[in-house]
Amino acid sequence: MTPLLETRGLSKRFGGLEAVSSVDLRLDPGEVRALIGPNGAGKTTLVGLISGRLRPTAGEVRFGGRDITRLRPWERVALGIGYTFQVTSVYRKLSVHDNVAVAAQRGQLRTARDWIALDREAVAADVAATLARVGLAGRSSQRAGTLAYGHQRILEMAMVLALGPELLILDEPTQGLAGDEIEALCRLVRDMAGTATILLIEHNMAVVHDLASRVTVMDQGRIIAEGTPREIEANPEVQRVYLGG
């Protein structure tokens, strides 16, 4: 099977620090992959290289068999890579509806090709369907900045979902959430997994167990282990650097 996402020898150096060091990562279509590791392991840098926010010092990124190393972030989004930020990033002053509409109309443009052909009704329908799917339908006209924190995280997921992505990169989606909010978010991720491949950075091992089929562990810019959640927990090297065994 051709992997959906593949990095080959991907490296990123910041001055004297090699934050990501020759990483080979393969994601098969349809899987939910967790990316774990201690703080400073290079997880956010790695997904930054995959989403195009950062340019690699060496190596390449392939998506659907195509080399996308030279593509800009917005071009990668157009190919189907969606990204949610570690720090919640929504348009606070715009309505919930408009937040999702910015993404939904970009999704529509992939087929419409230009603004003139954009079907506004279809965008509105997309927004309504997406908000219903994530459970924010009743808050459409509310300003995003006035939503509870947990709802803002869900809104950002809705925005990325409205792009209709093939690959979803979620950078610590449960960070700062309380117990029942985490549960709601996990339900949403499981739902998203039905239509997209997911790469999930996560610290909460219960969440990793719940969602991920495979786990990749990073430490000091390198991948040190990969396997099912059970195998990873039994791995002595992982226990030493991360799980505090």
Added chain:
Amino acid sequence: MTKGSRTGVLALHVAALALLAGAQFLLPAFHHGMLARIMVLAAYAVGYNVLLGYTGLMSLGHAMFFAAGMYGTGLTIHHLGFGVGAGFVTGAVSGLAAAALVGLITLRTTGPAFLIVTLMLAQAFYLATLYFNTLTGGDQGFILTGLRVDLAGLRLPLTQPAVKYNVALAVFAACLLASLWITRSPVGRVLAAVRENEERTRLLGYDTARYRLLAILVSGLLSGVAGSAYTLLFSYVGSTFAGILYSIYPLLWTLLGGAGTVLGPLVGTLLMTYIVDIASDFTTGYLFVVGAALVVMILWAPAGIVGGIRARWVAWLP
């Protein structure tokens, strides 16, 4: 945004324009002339607001676009014998061309860098209008005579107050409706997204630099149209209008009325022009009064007048 407000929004702005159209039959001659001038300047402020209010870019060089419209129209009429219509089109295109130049140079800049670069380019343009004074008349400028439009067999001199007022109204209405249309379109939504969070917008698939360039082009075009109309209606071209003061004015008008509101630029221009007019009856230091008015605004109504009304009472106001 409440449901069904689309017609409400359009009705509000058409009502505002109808109010301006009706005012000409009630106003005494002095205020009649004053309002004609205010409408042209408000069209300029509307152009400025597309960039500041809806895209979040603060320019200190918009006089370059206004003056490009002015010189594009004035020079071609004065030296090449263009008619009013051809002169107007040349002015609008000049505003657009100046905006394209500035937009391409500033493509990668935002915030303070954008402010400084626009200021520098506009100063260069201002100095050029002085340097080429054999053509432009420098700071003395030059006067155009015999400007008129021929409409359906009627010869309408642009110096006649009723003609002046209604042409000014038409130009203002066109700029206002254009800005309303753009800001409420899907493209306007992307511009607001760029203003609110550029990085998020890039990662929703938009090449944000291109949208900033688009906003600069629209803003420059509207400013050029306003500059051209000013020259045609007041028969004058001069480098004063390329100076720094005419870059600061639209910023003040927009902030006073409310950046990011469609009617704000009109309200701001109206108030500020009258404040300046009344203050200059009492003192030559009228800019001091302008400054004081701004300090009061920033302390008690940072969102501007229309912005304050929207925040407090009418949330659906565009």
